[in-house]
Amino acid sequence: MTTAPTLEDIEVQLLLEAVHRYYGYDFRNYAASSLKRRVRNFMQNEGLHTVSALQERILHDRACLDRLLLGLTVNTTSMFRDPSFYTAFREQAVPLLRTYPFIRIWHAGCSTGQEVYSMAILLQEEGIYHRCRIYATDTNEQVLQTARSGIFPLDRMQEYTQLYLKAGGKRSFSEYYTADHQNAIFRSSLKEHLVFAQHNLVTDRSFNEFNVILCRNVLIYFNHTLQQQVHQLFYNSLCKFGILGLGKQESIRFTPHETDYEEIAKGQKLYRRRN
Numbered sequence: 001m002t003t004a005p006t007l008e009d010i011e012v013q014l015l016l017e018a019v020h021r022y023y024g025y026d027f028r029n030y031a032a033s034s035l036k037r038r039v040r041n042f043m044q045n046e047g048l049h050t051v052s053a054l055q056e057r058i059l060h061d062r063a064c065l066d067r068l069l070l071g072l073t074v075n076t077t078s079m080f081r082d083p084s085f086y087t088a089f090r091e092q093a094v095p096l097l098r099t100y101p102f103i104r105i106w107h108a109g110c111s112t113g114q115e116v117y118s119m120a121i122l123l124q125e126e127g128i129y130h131r132c133r134i135y136a137t138d139t140n141e142q143v144l145q146t147a148r149s150g151i152f153p154l155d156r157m158q159e160y161t162q163l164y165l166k167a168g169g170k171r172s173f174s175e176y177y178t179a180d181h182q183n184a185i186f187r188s189s190l191k192e193h194l195v196f197a198q199h200n201l202v203t204d205r206s207f208n209e210f211n212v213i214l215c216r217n218v219l220i221y222f223n224h225t226l227q228q229q230v231h232q233l234f235y236n237s238l239c240k241f242g243i244l245g246l247g248k249q250e251s252i253r254f255t256p257h258e259t260d261y262e263e264i265a266k267g268q269k270l271y272r273r274r275n
């Protein structure tokens, strides 16, 4: 049984329609309940009482739209997030990648870049980074600016060190950055094969053929229709026997490509395209 939409539901739909038509950002197929929660939080921060009032402000104030874009997407990330994923990548994916002369990797929805630098560290330790090019994309230009800088808060380094060690890190984590006041500035050699660019998974197309696609903790914010669409994009963008890595709570089950992949590390959301 479906319940009738509330006035707020209708206003949110109209807001998303307006944002799409006027600015081209398409949030219409994001998971409804978490999106509504974020719209409410945003309204509170802006001191607005109705979604319609928010719509009016958004349409007449570009700066407000930019704030909303940040407010609608969750940008939480970490270095070596879910360390067992990195261990599995090191043990199962790296041996396969060693057989390639050149390795193209796409981090889709990379946020402020912590997971991209983590992968660069892992690939450097495995001696194959010089053969890699990592394309790291996000829809949000503001988070990409932090990602490009390779500068992260110093006070998170203790936590990151623990995760690095759990992920099978082979050196001392502090070798990878220098400390400066409140910041940890990551080694420039890690940036050598990174390309950061804006890309929207909903509206933009594939831009290359990849050996590895990592898209972790992004699809969880999309509804089923949009998840299927993005899985199609990934399938079309992966080369034969290419590797797909998803987030802990994400899966290829119930997608049109469920049978086109095999799991290469049990429970780690690491898959390989069959052909």
Ligand SMILES: C[S@@+](CC[C@H](N)C(=O)[O-])C[C@H]1O[C@@H](n2cnc3c(N)ncnc32)[C@H](O)[C@@H]1O
Residues within 6 Å of the ligand: 073, 074, 075, 076, 077, 078, 081, 108, 109, 110, 111, 112, 115, 137, 138, 139, 140, 143, 199, 200, 201, 202, 203, 215, 216, 217, 218, 247
């Ligand atoms: C929770 S973060 C995940 C960051 C990182 N992948 C990780 O797992 O730690 C989700 C990211 O997805 C991005 N995102 C949301 N919608 C997107 C879209 N349509 N296209 C590309 N990126 C998107 C957000 O801007 C945000 O940076």
